[in-house]
């Protein structure tokens with residue numbers, strides 16, 4: 237099945253999904269829709285972390301930037317996600333060492349640490365109120381995984397000098413989480429979690445303050461590069477020296493060479509009723525975020541008003557399930573059975589992009605056209621970084637861009653026709669293995 241339709245399949249045009257995040261978003265006035273002809277140094281397509289970070293960093297370097305967003309700023313994955321700012325890339329360091337060698341793995345570690353620091357810095361510098369809290373626990377859903385966590389923690393400490401992570405045996409884990417299902421894991425206090433939409437909206441405010449002209453409800457239909465870039469929406473045209481394509485899972489036909497390397501998938505989150513302080517602390521003692529070792533990961537954390545935000549379940553077609561709460565709730569009860577009687581106040585879905593290698597895809601397509609996508613579930617930090625390194629590359633310093641653009645991200649096998657059934661088959665197989 238083609239990737240088409242993710243941009244329009246599920247939510248009303250120009251409206252945020254019915255999420256806890258949208259309900260608690262920092263108030264922001266809508267931006268105008270593009271009309272007529274405008275000129276800029278750079279046109280950025282997509283108002284998520286990639287696009288907003290690129291736009292902000294370009295404007296700070298003195299470029300005149302226009303950003304076009306099809307719906308609302310932060311409407312895509314950036315306004316809907318689990319809010320976990322993890323350490324590293326989606327592939328862990330031992331996997332990167334095996335795939336790319338020690339030197340590149342070290343470089344990537346430094347980049348991922350820079351990404352985490354960048355997000356924290358941006359939040360501090362631009363005073364973005366986004367409920368930032370420290371700590372992520374990664375929990376083993378099978379006893380056989382526990383030893384791997386111990387070795388992983390030792391490896392990060394010894395090979396990378398990373399001291400903010402510690403191993404948790406079963407009693408240590410059980411003391412911190414109100415779930416009977418986990419057998420051990422690790423806790424990373426260098427990782428954080430946040431309100432993802434308010435982080436995106438904070439980036440948008442910072443970008444606007446730096447001079448970026450932001451347009452919402454301005455879907456790009458086509459672009460071409462005869463001499464300068466010409467980018468068209470239904471009602472307007474931007475002429476720019478550079479173009480940054482930051483549509484991620486929604487990119488679709490805008491950039492076929494990117495689309496062939498990413499697969500859009502949907503993931504879902506529910507928010508319970510708010511709990512009192514004591515109940516909340518029984519669920520997650522230290523208010524950290526939690527993720528687990530399943531292939532289709534379960535992840536959860538408490539909101540600022542002490543709701544449990546629980547994410548889990550994937551689908552591979554553009555349409556979301558009709559009843560998202562019923563789709564996710566059994567997964568939550570498997571992990572936290574004590575929540576059987578609790579009310580579910582919100583349920584929403586989002587589309588992210590994964591790559592074959594689970595490494596991000598950054599590319600310079602035609603001379604003045606840049607693209608970044610496919611963070612494979614780890615975009616809060618890495619997409620923010622990707623925007624910054626694209627800004628550096630546009631400005632003529634491509635050192636970090638070249639490292640990221642050099643990562644192996646093959647096309648999905650099967651061509652455009654067989655890519656979907658083959659991948660869905662593979663993903664369904666691994667999802668089934670979660671239950672074994």
Ligand SMILES: Cc1cc2nc3c(=O)[nH]c(=O)nc-3n(C[C@H](O)[C@H](O)[C@H](O)COP(=O)(O)OP(=O)(O)OC[C@H]3O[C@@H](n4cnc5c(N)ncnc54)[C@H](O)[C@@H]3O)c2cc1C
Pocket residue numbers: 243281282283284285286287304305306307308309310311312313314315316317318319320321322454455456457482483484485486487490502503504505547585586587588589608609611612613614615616617619
């Ligand atoms: C449910 C869910 C949970 C997740 N959990 C986490 C997590 O806990 N931690 C983590 O690190 N990552 C997580 N992710 C992934 C993370 O959200 C993404 O990697 C990140 O937000 C990607 O940012 P982006 O700007 O590249 O894409 P997006 O945020 O998707 O933004 C792309 C934007 O481009 C716009 N667009 C697309 N096409 C056009 C067009 N033709 N014209 C104009 N605009 C266009 C879209 O409307 C959209 O707003 C999760 C994702 C989902 C969906």
